[in-house]
Amino acid sequence: MSAQTPPTLLKLARQALLRDETVDMSALDKLPMELLPALFKEALTGRHTMTVKAMVAAWPFPCLPVGALMKTPDLETLQAVLAGVDMQLQRKIHSRRRKLQVLDLRKKHHEFWSIWAGAEEGDCSAEDPDEQQVVKVLPRYALRWLLKVVADLWLRPCFHEEHIETLELMISWDMLKLSQVAPFLGRMRNLRKFFLTNTVKNVFIIGNRTTDQEEKCIRKFISQFYKLDCLQYLSMNGIYFLRDHLHLVLGCLMAPLETLSITSCNLSQSDLNSLSECPKLFQLKHLDMKRVGLTSLDLRPLQILLENVADTLQSLDLKACWISDSHLTMLIPALSKCSQLANVSFYDNYFSMHNLRKLLQHTANLSKMNVEQYPAPLECYDELGYISTERFTQLCAEEIDRLRAIRQPKCISFATLICSRCGERSIYDQELRLCVCQQR
Numbered sequence: 001m002s003a004q005t006p007p008t009l010l011k012l013a014r015q016a017l018l019r020d021e022t023v024d025m026s027a028l029d030k031l032p033m034e035l036l037p038a039l040f041k042e043a044l045t046g047r048h049t050m051t052v053k054a055m056v057a058a059w060p061f062p063c064l065p066v067g068a069l070m071k072t073p074d075l076e077t078l079q080a081v082l083a084g085v086d087m088q089l090q091r092k093i094h095s096r097r098r099k100l101q102v103l104d105l106r107k108k109h110h111e112f113w114s115i116w117a118g119a120e121e122g123d124c125s126a127e128d129p130d131e132q133q134v135v136k137v138l139p140r141y142a143l144r145w146l147l148k149v150v151a152d153l154w155l156r157p158c159f160h161e162e163h164i165e166t167l168e169l170m171i172s173w174d175m176l177k178l179s180q181v182a183p184f185l186g187r188m189r190n191l192r193k194f195f196l197t198n199t200v201k202n203v204f205i206i207g208n209r210t211t212d213q214e215e216k217c218i219r220k221f222i223s224q225f226y227k228l229d230c231l232q233y234l235s236m237n238g239i240y241f242l243r244d245h246l247h248l249v250l251g252c253l254m255a256p257l258e259t260l261s262i263t264s265c266n267l268s269q270s271d272l273n274s275l276s277e278c279p280k281l282f283q284l285k286h287l288d289m290k291r292v293g294l295t296s297l298d299l300r301p302l303q304i305l306l307e308n309v310a311d312t313l314q315s316l317d318l319k320a321c322w323i324s325d326s327h328l329t330m331l332i333p334a335l336s337k338c339s340q341l342a343n344v345s346f347y348d349n350y351f352s353m354h355n356l357r358k359l360l361q362h363t364a365n366l367s368k369m370n371v372e373q374y375p376a377p378l379e380c381y382d383e384l385g386y387i388s389t390e391r392f393t394q395l396c397a398e399e400i401d402r403l404r405a406i407r408q409p410k411c412i413s414f415a416t417l418i419c420s421r422c423g424e425r426s427i428y429d430q431e432l433r434l435c436v437c438q439q440r
C-alpha cells in the first residue's frame with residue numbers, strides 16, 4: 001500500500017471553487033490575488049468556462065498571458081476569456097485592483113505562470129517583488145492603450161489584414177523574409193501606423209551595399225506603400241536599407257503623413273533631397289531624425305522641409321545628428337517660422353555659444369514651446385573634451401536668463417555629450433545635475 005500525499009487546504013479550496021460554476025466577480029475580488037493564477041490555470045485546463053469568464057473579468061494583474069496555457073486551441077474557452085475581457089473593460093476602475101492592460105495570446109512559455117502558479121501552494125504567497133516582475137513585463141504601451149492584445153500572427157491568404165490599423169514589425173537582416181511579408185503589408189489597407197524596427201544593433205558597422213537579390217526584395221517591400229492609403233504615422237528605426245531608398249519610400253506615400261520617424265541610420269544626400277520634394281510630408285506634425293548622421297550632408301533640403309511644415313510642425317528631434325554651426329545657421333531661419341513647435345531636441349550636436357544663442361534668439365517668439373533640449377555649447381569643454389562644470393553652469397544660466405527676458409521657458413535643458421566613463425550626461429535644467437564621475 002503506497003502512501004499518498006493528501007491535498008493541501010489551498011488545493012481543496014480551489015477544487016471547491018471550481019465546483020461552484022456560479023462563482024461571481026465580487027467573490028473573486030475578495031480572494032487574495034496570489035491565489036488566482038493557480039485557480040485560473042485549473043479552471044482553464046478543466047474547461048470551467050463560467051469560472052474562467054468570471055476570473056478574467058476580475059483579473060487583478062496587469063497582464064494575462066493566457067496563450068501560454070492554451071496549447072490546444074479551444075474556441076469555447078477562448079470565447080470565455082474574451083467575454084471576461086469585455087466584462088472587465090466595462091467595469092468601472094476598481095479601487096483595490098488594477099485593470100488588465102495586456103492580454104497575451106501567444107502560445108509560448110510565460111514567466112508569469114511559473115512565478116505565480118508554478119510552485120505548490122506554500123510558495124505562491126511570495127511577496128510584492130514577484131508582482132513587480134510581472135509589472136516589468138508591461139511595456140510602454142500600457143500607458144497608451146486601454147488594452148493591448150498580443151498574438152502570434154500567422155500570415156496566410158485568408159488572414160484579414162484589412163482590419164489591422166497599427167503594425168509593429170521587427171526585422172533582422174533577412175531581406176528575403178521581408179519580401180515575403182510584403183504582400184501582406186500591401187493588403188493592410190487601413191493601416192494608419194507602421195513601425196519598422198531593425199533588431200540588430202550596430203547598424204553602422206554593417207556595410208550599406210546590397211546585392212541584386214536584396215535590392216529586388218527591398219523594392220518589392222517598399223512598393224507596398226503604394227497600397228497604404230490611410231498611413232499617417234511612419235517610423236523606421238535602424239533600417240539600413242533606407243540609404244539610397246528613402247526617395248522610393250516617400251514616393252510611394254499615398255496620404256499626407258503626420259509623423260515621420262527615421263532614426264539610427266545613414267542617409268545619402270539624395271535621400272535627404274527627397275524630404276524636400278515629397279508633398280506628402282508638407283503637413284507633418286512630428287519629425288524625428290535622431291541618430292541619423294547628417295554631418296557630411298548639405299541640409300538645405302531639411303531647411304526647405306521645415307519651411308514647408310512651418311504651420312504644422314509640433315515636434316522636431318535632431319538628437320545625435322552630429323551637426324555643427326554651419327548646419328544650424330542654415331536651419332535657424334526656417335525654425336523661427338515653425339509657429340506650432342512645442343518640443344525640440346538638439347542634444348548631441350556641436351554648437352558654439354554664439355550660434356546656440358542665435359538659435360534661442362530666433363526661436364524666442366515660439367509661444368507654444370514646451371520642451372527644449374539643447375547641447376552644451378562647445379565652449380564648455382576643455383581641449384581634452386572634458387566638461388568644465390563651472391563654465392557649463394555659467395553659460396547655461398546666462399542663456400536661460402536671456403530667454404526669460406522674452407518668454408518664460410517651461411522645460412528647458414542643456415546637456416553634455418554622454419560621458420565616456422559613466423555613460424551618463426551632465427544636465428543643466430535650472431539646476432546642475434552632473435554625471436556620476438563629475439560628482440566625485
Ligand SMILES: [Zn+2]
Nearest residue numbers: 419422435437
Ligand atoms: Zn561621467
